[in-house]
Amino acid sequence: MSKSSQSSPLSLYKACPQGLGTNGSHACDAATCGSPFQLPSDRQLITHPSKPCKCEQGFGGANCNICQGSTSCQDVRNRSSISGPFTDQLVCHQQPEAVTTTYIDCNVNQKTISAVFPGDIKLTVSKVVLSDNFTETGLASWPSQAGTLLSQLWLDGEEQFYCQASECRQSNSSQAVSTKGSGLGASDYSCRNLECYCIPGTDMCGQGVFDLSPVINHLNGSFSLKCDFFDPATAAGDSACSMNGGELLKTTFGDSGIPLQNCTFGSCLGQNELEIFYANQSVESGPNLNSHLSRAIVGGLVAIGLLIASIFTAILLGIIFHRRATRTEESLARGALGLRWDDLSYRLPEKMPGHRRGKLAKRNILESVSGKLEPGSMVAILGPSGAGKSTLLDILAGRNKSGRISGYISLLHRDAQDHQVTVDDVSKIMAYVDQDDHLPPYSTVREALHFAAKLGLPEAVGSRDRQEEINQVLERLDLLPVAEKMIGDDQTRGISGGEKRRVSIGMALVQRPSILLADEPLSGLDSRTALRVVSSLRDRTRYGSSRWSPASIILTVHQPSSEIFLAFDKVILLAEGQKMFEGKPTDAFLWCASQGHPCPENRSVAEHMVNMAFQPGLFKPSSVREDLVESIVVPSPRQQEEMEEEKALETEVMMARKSCADKVRGPKSKTSTWNQVVTLTERIFKTNARDxxxxxxxxxxxxxxxxxxxxxxxxxxxxxxxxxxxxxxxxxxxxxxxxxxxxxxxxxxxxxxxxxxxxxxxxxxxxxxxxxxxxxxxxxxxxxxxxxxxxxxxxxxxxxxxxxxxxxxxxxxxxxxxxxxxxxxxxxxxxxxxxxxxxxxxxxxxxxxxxxxxxxxxxxxxxxxxxxxxxxxxxxxxxxxxxxxxxxxxxxxxxxxxxxxxxxxxxxxxxxxxxxxxxxxxxxxxxxxxxxxxxxxxxxxxxxxxxxxx
Known part of the structure; x- marks a missing residue:
């Protein structure tokens, strides 16, 4: 037998420890007789399990390492030829807790292992906290290392594999391994650097039905052995243990590891040594617990902490900005503002019939349209469907258009102190009533107006002022009877279509805009209600109507009544994207006559003009020139005086001009983000409380x-x-x-x-x-x-x-x-x-x-x-x-x-x-x-x- 064949691959088994010897071609593959008082190399091998040699009297276990009586250690030392200045009486310490070196012997009770490998399966363990001192105890010395663990598994007395672990630490736990334990707690021996060696040719390592060599030889990582304390007062002289080691072992047998039963413990110690150990244990604070958190948990806690901190910071900043905005005094009366547009054109890409597939042709929706909305006036745009009325309003309102826009838009300031208002800020002082109503169906009429006022008015405006404005709008638009009624939609019954139209107008009016644009605001309204709406809009254009600035209003109408038609300051007629007329309503009769199509006595002039716009060929070529009415009408002395005053006023009007070819910017929000989030959240929770x-x-x-x-x-x-x-x-x-x-x-x-x-x-x-x-x-x-x-x-x-x-x-x-x-x-x-x-x-x-x-x-x-x-x-x-x-x-x-x-x-x-x-x-x-x-x-x-x- 060569020396190399007997060499163990594990460092702690280079020299066989107590209870082991070499009987074949593999090192430390057999149990020995005797006791730990003999050198490992001097102990007799157990050549066959059926013919075991005897253990020293007072010792037992699979490899004769465990003392079995209180005086067994002293008796063996007295009988042996060991000599030395021994002053301490030896005792047998029969607890799993190690003072120096403790030996453990257990039966393995694991269903799968027992089913696959029937027989008597035992585990022996050597826990080395400190090396035994021969001069004090007389125990045989062997090259043990402090803080290590050695274990061996036996099947019917034959060793199958053995393991070692280092960097071991011992602690006590109040939680027992077995529910039937002594109630005294347990001793936990936790180690690192686990290594195992499966002995080739054994039943578990190649000879039997299943070869565990790949599992055993790859065990690594941590290892722990937890054993219940032994209660000397009970009749049974054993306890339960649990062995768990390495991810692979844990994967195979679970977190509870391999259950061990009928465990016995034994170590020979001096009486004084044992008393000193327990005296030191009594003053310790308790078991050494590892309180370090894993990196993943620490990282998760840090991430959660940062997220919570970010949320609270955002909330705090929102509250600060909101309070700052409420304290900011904003001038509510900016003075009258108006609009002027020059050479506005709009071309829409459209696939034309008869052209090749994919080829685009340009269609002119508006062509060189100019006009003016005087500050503090109300202008109506007339024309048939497709004339470009809505397109013109969209462009003036700054809405995103899919086609190409050209021309200029100017913002007119009536008063010099309002020159700081620029075209880029126009979205903050403008409101737009769309042709279609898109209202929150589960909000009441008052709540819809409150939503518009809270987000459309400066935050410096108090809740009382907002509520006063809402009440005025409800009264003027005749919405007080339905103020507390839900708006509704196609699935939920609510207010009528005409009332929805007035709610849309009201949501624009409560914002107190300086410029109001409305697309067909009178559609769906009866003549009486339409006249009341126009009168309400007219009131907004007058100075001194409230502490707010007057509004300049431009709206599209389809076929207004004569009374409504005469309520406007100016009328613009469009036909096929071109301006045909711009002037006062009273000048419309003369203009129609100048075209050779005077208005019949029994017909409204507005209706007559729209009918003419259906046939653009009826207009004279000169009809598209500006100031046409002035060129064909001889003004009276009073009219001449008014015209001179208007021209003098126009020289005082300052203009902030902007090209429509500039990139369209989205509308600027009028309040802080915090106010927007709070208002929107309030509405969505109310909506879902009702629906x-x-x-x-x-x-x-x-x-x-x-x-x-x-x-x-x-x-x-x-x-x-x-x-x-x-x-x-x-x-x-x-x-x-x-x-x-x-x-x-x-x-x-x-x-x-x-x-x-x-x-x-x-x-x-x-x-x-x-x-x-x-x-x-x-x-x-x-x-x-x-x-x-x-x-x-x-x-x-x-x-x-x-x-x-x-x-x-x-x-x-x-x-x-x-x-x-x-x-x-x-x-x-x-x-x-x-x-x-x-x-x-x-x-x-x-x-x-x-x-x-x-x-x-x-x-x-x-x-x-x-x-x-x-x-x-x-x-x-x-x-x-x-x-x-x-x-x-x-x-x-x-x-x-x-x-x-x-x-x-x-x-x-x-x-x-x-x-x-x-x-x-x-x-x-x-x-x-x-x-x-x-x-x-x-x-x-x-x-x-x-x-x-x-």
């Missing part, structure tokens, strides 16, 4: 489906089929969350058109709207249903019962639900067609189901599409849930007549392709790699796509 069907069905659906899933997987067992059901229940939770997140797309699409219109009106910035929308949707429609569903299913199924595991699972479920909702919101914001958004969302759900890890093994995906799994949030959610629910879970089942007990972690990775201990990594991926980018993309998409382009 609670969506919130109710989300929560009620979660409850119903939760009980259904919980009933299907009720109290899953720890069998193989129960393991399948356990994973299936988690898969069901995430699948339901994926489909329920479709409502995020429909919810955003439902608010899309009104948001675009209100954004164009300058009520708020899109970020403010998005924040308020996300606050409601993600909190009440995602987080609350996810918590409800998870809480019901989790406890009914019987997943891991610890509070930590529950909350970790809950966090994953909520974040995954939010991830899927944010993804659907992106689609709804990106595509105006809801059906297309739903289609793409369903395709995303199918990818998540397929590559989530439950239906398809992630390890066996072909390389060409292997990357798809990393685009699926469900993969990381299910993997994170599995890592906390399956790790350490023991399967207790009978297979082919054999009782097995094995950790799920031993085969779950190969079954699903999940990674071990991936919870925090997956949590970071779901939060930082999916949720954060989704929110950023959603923000960009809302700003980019949810804006008005006409």
């Amino acid at each position: 609670y069907s969506s919130l109710l069905f989300h929560i009620l659906g979660s409850v119903i489906v939760g009980f259904f899933i919980g009933g299907c997987f009720f109290r899953v067992k720890t069998t193989i089929s129960g393991f399948q059901n356990r994973v299936g229940s988690m898969f069901f939770i995430f699948t339901l969350s994926s489909f329920s997140a479709l409502s995020a797309a429909t919810g955003l699409h439902k608010e899309r058109r009104r948001m675009i219109r209100e954004r164009a009106d300058g009520f708020y910035h899109p970020m403010a709207w998005l924040i308020s929308h996300l606050m409601f949707d993600l909190l009440l429609l995602r987080a609350v249903p996810a918590i409800t569903l998870t809480s019901i299913v989790y406890w009914m199924v019987g997943l891991r019962s610890s509070a930590r595991a529950f909350f970790e699972f809950l966090i994953i479920a909520v974040i995954f639900n939010i991830d899927m909702a944010a993804y659907n919101m992106i689609l709804a914001a990106l595509f105006e067609d809801l059906s297309l958004a739903i289609l793409l969302s369903v395709l995303g759900i199918l990818l998540n189901l397929g590559f989530g890890g439950f239906l398809l093994n992630l390890s066996n995906i072909p390389g060409a599409i292997h990357w798809v799994q990393y685009l699926c949030p469900m993969k990381f959610a299910l993997e994170a849930a599995a890592s906390i629910q399956l790790h350490g879970l023991m399967i207790q089942d009978k297979v082919s007549g054999l009782n097995i007990s094995i950790s799920v972690s031993a085969f779950a990775p190969s079954l699903f392709g999940f990674k071990e201990n991936a919870y925090y990594n997956d949590l970071i991926v779901l939060s930082l790699a999916f949720l954060l980018p989704f929110i950023l993309v959603l923000t960009f998409t809302v700003i980019w796509r949810l804006k008005e382009v006409r």
Whole structure:
């Protein structure tokens, strides 16, 4: 036998420790007789288990290391030829706690091991806290190292493998290993640098049915041996232990490790040495606990802390800016403002019939139109459908247009002190009443006006002043009878169409704009109500009507009555994009006569002019010149005097001019972001308090489906089929969350058109709207249903019962639900067609189901599409849930007549392709790699796509 063949691959076994010797071609592969008082090399080998040599009287165990009586150590030393100045009486210390070196002998009771390898399986352990001192005890010395552990596993007396570990620390615990323990607690011996060696040719290492060499030889990492203290008062002279070591061993046998029973302990110590040890133990504060947090937990806490700090900082800054804005004294009376436009043209790209496919032709909607809105006046624009009335108003209001605009717009200042108002600021002093009504259906009329006043007036305006303005508008527009009634829509009954039109006008008036533009504000109104609306608008153009500045108003009308027609200061007639007439209403009769088509006595002149505009060929070529009326009408002395005063006044009017070719800027918000978020949040919560069907069905659906899933997987067992059901229940939770997140797309699409219109009106910035929308949707429609569903299913199924595991699972479920909702919101914001958004969302759900890890093994995906799994949030959610629910879970089942007990972690990775201990990594991926980018993309998409382009 060569020396190399007897050399151990483990450093602590280079010289065989106590109780071991070399009997074959492998070092330290046999037990020895005798006792620890003999040198290991002098102890006799046990050549065959059926013919063991005898242990020294008073010692026992698989390799004769354990003292078995209180006087056994002293008796052996007295009988031996050991001599020395021994002054201390030896005692047998029969507790697992080591003073110097303690030996342990246990029976291995693990179902799977016992079923696969039937026989008597024992484990022997040597715990070395300090090396024994021969001069004090007489125990044989061997090259032991302090803070180490040596262990050996035996099958029917034959050694199968042995292990070593270093950097060991000993501590006490009040929690016992066995429920039937002594109640005195346990001793825990935790080590690092575990290494093992499986002896070739043994039953467990190649000779038997299963070869454990790949498992044993790759054990590494940490190791712990926890043993209950022995109660000398009981009849039984043994205790229970648990061995756990290395990730591979933990993966195979679970967190509880390998259970050990009928454990005996023994070490020879001096009486004084033992008393000093217990005296020092009594003054210690307790076991040495490792209080260091993992990097992942520390990183997570830091990230959460930064997020909370950022939220509170944003809230604090919002409150500060809001208070500063409320204290800022803004001049409410700016003086009269007006508009002037010169050579406005608008060309719209349009596919013309007869042209080749894809070729575009230019169509002129407006052509060199000029005009003026005098400060403090009211101008009406007449013309048939398609004349360009709405287009002209859109351009003057600064709305985004899809075609090409050319020309100039000038802002006219009546008073010199208002010269600081520029064209770029015009959106703050202008209001626009669109031709279509887009009102909040679940707000009352008063609430709609309050919303417009709170976002359309400066924050320096107090609530009392706002309320006074709202009451005046309600009274003048005859809306007081329906002030507390909901507006309604096609599905919800509310106010009439004419009343909605007046609400739209009221929302513009409560903002007290300096310039008001209204597109067909009289449509849907009866003659009496229309006249009252015009009178109310007329009052706003007069000086001294209130402490606010007067308004300049321009509006389009289709066929006004004679009384309404004469109420305007000026009338502009458009036909096919060209201006045909601009002048006072009283001059319209003379103008019609100059065209050779005088107005009949029984017809309204406004109606007659519109009928003429239907046939542009009737106009004379000179009719498009400005000041046409002045050239054909001989003014009276009084009219000449008025004209001279007007020209003199015009020389005092200052103009801030801007080319329409400049890049169109979005309307500027009139209040702080904080005020916008608070106002929008208030409205959305009121709306859903009245229309609670969506919130109710989300929560009620979660409850119903939760009980259904919980009933299907009720109290899953720890069998193989129960393991399948356990994973299936988690898969069901995430699948339901994926489909329920479709409502995020429909919810955003439902608010899309009104948001675009209100954004164009300058009520708020899109970020403010998005924040308020996300606050409601993600909190009440995602987080609350996810918590409800998870809480019901989790406890009914019987997943891991610890509070930590529950909350970790809950966090994953909520974040995954939010991830899927944010993804659907992106689609709804990106595509105006809801059906297309739903289609793409369903395709995303199918990818998540397929590559989530439950239906398809992630390890066996072909390389060409292997990357798809990393685009699926469900993969990381299910993997994170599995890592906390399956790790350490023991399967207790009978297979082919054999009782097995094995950790799920031993085969779950190969079954699903999940990674071990991936919870925090997956949590970071779901939060930082999916949720954060989704929110950023959603923000960009809302700003980019949810804006008005006409």
